[in-house]
Amino acid sequence: MTDIKELFRVIIIKKSSQVFNYYGYKKTTMDDIANAVGKGKSSIYYYFNSKEEIFKAVVEYEADILRIELMNSVNEADQIIDKIRNYVLTRMRVYKKVNNFYKAVTNDMLLHLNFIDETRAKYEMLEINLVEDILEEGFLMNKFVVEDSHLAAIAIVTALRGLELPLFNNIDEHSFEARLDQLLNVLFMGIIKR
Amino acid sequence: MTDIKELFRVIIIKKSSQVFNYYGYKKTTMDDIANAVGKGKSSIYYYFNSKEEIFKAVVEYEADILRIELMNSVNEADQIIDKIRNYVLTRMRVYKKVNNFYKAVTNDMLLHLNFIDETRAKYEMLEINLVEDILEEGFLMNKFVVEDSHLAAIAIVTALRGLELPLFNNIDEHSFEARLDQLLNVLFMGIIKR
DNA sequence: ATTCGACTATTTTATAATTACAGTCCAAAA
DNA sequence: TTTTGGACTGTAATTATAAAATAGTCGAAT
Known part of the structure; x- marks a missing residue:
């Protein structure tokens, strides 16, 4: 080539x-x-070679944009807590901008395309690894209490995905921020008094 | 009548x-x-009077079953933490059993039915109130640290919804339990060391 | 090495014909 | 008076068929 x-x-x-x-x-x-x-x-x-191949290239191109924006925003933060916060905020902000990627991951009408499954799996791994690294770092710095950072990362990523719908659909900016802050607060502090 | x-x-x-x-x-x-x-x-x-009216009655009938099972399982627990745990587990267990209700809430093909929107809103309120009550109780008993229990309840319910897909689709029983425990652990304790 | 017009095989769409179904009516039964 | 069901209707869904659109090929021309 x-x-x-x-x-x-x-x-x-x-x-x-x-x-x-x-x-x-x-x-x-x-x-x-x-x-x-x-x-x-x-x-x-x-x-x-085909329309699908072009679309695949487009989706991977956009996934790259998202990946880079996520990594930058995480690196920009000094405090470990801000890394998580930035991660969540950037994910929410950029996700819809890379529309073809977003659809590839969420729209079931595209499931028939051969590469979609792999793309979804790859991106899920990327997300989990990114969060896992942050948790790991927080643990090593003696700031986080999570032992099994891999499973915790899965739980967090999974839970975040639950925010997509109430986020992208209906509610206004203000409600969104309030919900997100509340979620982050629970995520950081938990609900049990110690 | x-x-x-x-x-x-x-x-x-x-x-x-x-x-x-x-x-x-x-x-x-x-x-x-x-x-x-x-x-x-x-x-x-x-x-x-109509097919839709029958379906509405069926959905409300099943919503009642779910509501009762949720309330029972929460009441059965002595410890406040077990209340939340029971709530989550029961929700996961019963949700798919009441299949018509489940579809009414999740399947967008049914959105054209007039009563669906109202039903979804009603059930979301039910869930949020239930969790809110538990959080409130935990706060009064000086066991929970959450101030704004309403917003926290919204965040928790929203996050739990994110578990539905990875739960009901793919993964095996064991992975599920592991993910759920991990989520509950983060939910209770948070990730920050104190 | 790169471009494109002309072509084909397959899907998609647009249209018409057929069938299935929600809901009505009314007379009969209980 | 309450309850039932057979016969019916208008509309919506399904199927059948023809017409148009489009992904992908090929070979000749730069």
Whole structure:
């Protein structure tokens, strides 16, 4: 694969990202993509073998954006508690921005695509590992009390996912922040008096 | 409404519960229901005005079962911590048993039914109030540290909902229990060392 | 190495014909 | 008077069929 060819692949990925975002996977045609990059349809097939392959590349591209934003926001925090807080806030903020990735992970209409299962599993692992690392660090710094950081990370990630719906749907910004703070408070302190 | 008529309504509700559970709302016909109770279809209309009305009655009937089981299991516990634990475990255990209610709350294919929104809102309030009462009691007994028990209850109920998918889908019994224990542990103790 | 017009095989959609079903009516039975 | 069910209707869902759209191929031209 030459560099110039790889460059065009990236252009196609970025343009397709917009087109998929606008029409959705099913409704975007190869001609839509070809028009968006200013080439004939057949030319697209010189760079990618199928529509699904393009979409997969788009989803992985967006997953990368999310991963990088998560890591940056976690690294920016000094205090270990702020790392978790940043993680949660960034996840909520960026998640919907990478719309094709978001749909790939949440929309069951895309489950028939071959790579989706793997993508979901991969991203779940990424999330769990990220949270696990933070918990681990907190434990080593003698700030956190969690012993089995892997299982705790799973529990936290799982629970956070429960916030997606009430977050993205209905409620207003203020209710959201209040709920999130409350959740973080319980997460940090627990409910038992010691 | 005479007593005898009310009695038949209950019979229809119980039988319909089974039929709906077997075929799903859309696929069960009024004739299915009529056959199940051993009457003609028109007779059913003497007791209920529509198919939707029957389904609503079934869902409320099952919601009642869930409510009673939740309250019993919470009352059975002496320790305040066991109340929460019982609540979570019972919720998980009974939730899928009341299948029509479960579908009414989770399956978006039923959203077009008029009463569903109200039912969901009502049940969410029930859950939040139940958890809130437990938290309140724990606070008064000086065992819990939560100040705003209402918001904390919302956060907990919301988070628990996140467990439904990993719970009911894939994973085995053992993984489930491990995840749940871990979640409860974080919920009780938090992650910060004090 | 890269592009694209012309082509094909397969899906998707649009339309019409058929069937299934929720709900009504009324006469008969209890 | 209360309860039942057979016969009926209008509408919605399903199926059958034809027409259009589209993913992917191929080979000739840059």
